[in-house]
Amino acid sequence: MTARIGVLGGGRMGAGIAHAFLMAGCDVTVVERDAPSADAAAARVADALARSASRGAPAPASAALRTATDLTVFRDCELVVEAVPEDRDLKTDALKRVEAVLGPEAVLATNTSSISIDALAVALSRPERFLGLHFFNPVPASSLVEIVGGSASSPSAVARAREYVEKIGKTPILVRDSPGFASSRLGVLLGLEAIRMLEEGVADAADIDRAMELGYRHPTGPLRTTDMVGLDVRLGIAEELHAALGDRFAPPALLRRMVEEGRLGRKSGEGFYRWDAP
Structure with a gap:
């Protein structure tokens, strides 16, 4: 069964994350704040896929991308990665709104590069399924993803995150929640x-x-x-x-x-x- 992945935010990082999962054959949904931003995100991902194809690596035929402005499209996703700008209040609000629409088994991740996972988890109802997935810019050229476990992150959520990272051909490292991670x-x-x-x-x-x-x-x-x-x-x-x-x-x-x-x-x-x- 094709994995269903959600990405909140279609800027440079969000588009790169979407591209990585599409290249691994996943169905990816990118949510943006309005229609013009969603269109721009789709264009960024399409451009990244075209560059990959020019290097001889077309996306698998099974992969599908859609964009939306309504968070309810994340309802069927098994993993959602938040990739909004690096602002604590903005991320906290975004994560709360995403969590409210997720299915009970879904993993929720933030792409923060420095904000404490525990500080963000305080606002969540189910912090055990929340963790950090720190991708690197540019995502297509980077082989590393930091998995940052908070004090409430469950072993099963961490294990699933590792599987997702390996599925997209990148190397995971596990880092304890601490300032700046590693x-x-x-x-x-x-x-x-x-x-x-x-x-x-x-x-x-x-x-x-x-x-x-x-x-x-x-x-x-x-x-x-x-x-x-x-x-x-x-x-x-x-x-x-x-x-x-x-x-x-x-x-x-x-x-x-x-x-x-x-x-x-x-x-x-x-x-x-x-x-x-x-």
């Missing part, structure tokens, strides 16, 4: 230090990145990675970690200034690098 905590710390080095004139952006790419075999340097993730996203995560873990995660003034100026990285066309298309 990947964000390490990645953001490196990125913030790279921004401070740029701020201090230690080297230019390209050479700072080359130091990690060639010296430590990172596939992408920390500043280019920040551009790809989005400077606004990195700032939000840094603020969460700063509040939880102290001054070593304090956002540099340069990062704040660039976000205020709208230089958000690839999605705006300019960050630490210039990008041909947002």
Whole structure:
């Protein structure tokens, strides 16, 4: 039987998650706030599928995508992944509304990269079926998904989440709910230090990145990675970690200034690098 997957939010991350499940032969429903946003999400997923096909990997014929603006379409889904922007209040409200329409056996996941699973679970009626599934941007090119178990997450929910991650051909790691989990905590710390080095004139952006790419075999340097993730996203995560873990995660003034100026990285066309298309 084809797996039925729901994704709340069809932005860059949500579309990437939908693409990953479609490529694994799942039926995927993406819900957005209004019809124009739903149409835009469908276009993003279609573009991702076309790029995959151009590389010789067409989606399985059994896969089907639909978009909607009504959460009740999630009623028959066995897994729903919330992928709205990284804002605690927004996610809390979204998760409560999704939970209200889910079937009794469904797993509910959040794609947060830094917000506590336990903090989000407080608002839910069935926290035992809730956990974090932290996908990485860009989803098609990333092989890792963090499964973040909260204190109430049941072993069966975690086991099912692992099955879903493996079904889409990615590698799961299990992380305890803690500030920044594993990947964000390490990645953001490196990125913030790279921004401070740029701020201090230690080297230019390209050479700072080359130091990690060639010296430590990172596939992408920390500043280019920040551009790809989005400077606004990195700032939000840094603020969460700063509040939880102290001054070593304090956002540099340069990062704040660039976000205020709208230089958000690839999605705006300019960050630490210039990008041909947002």
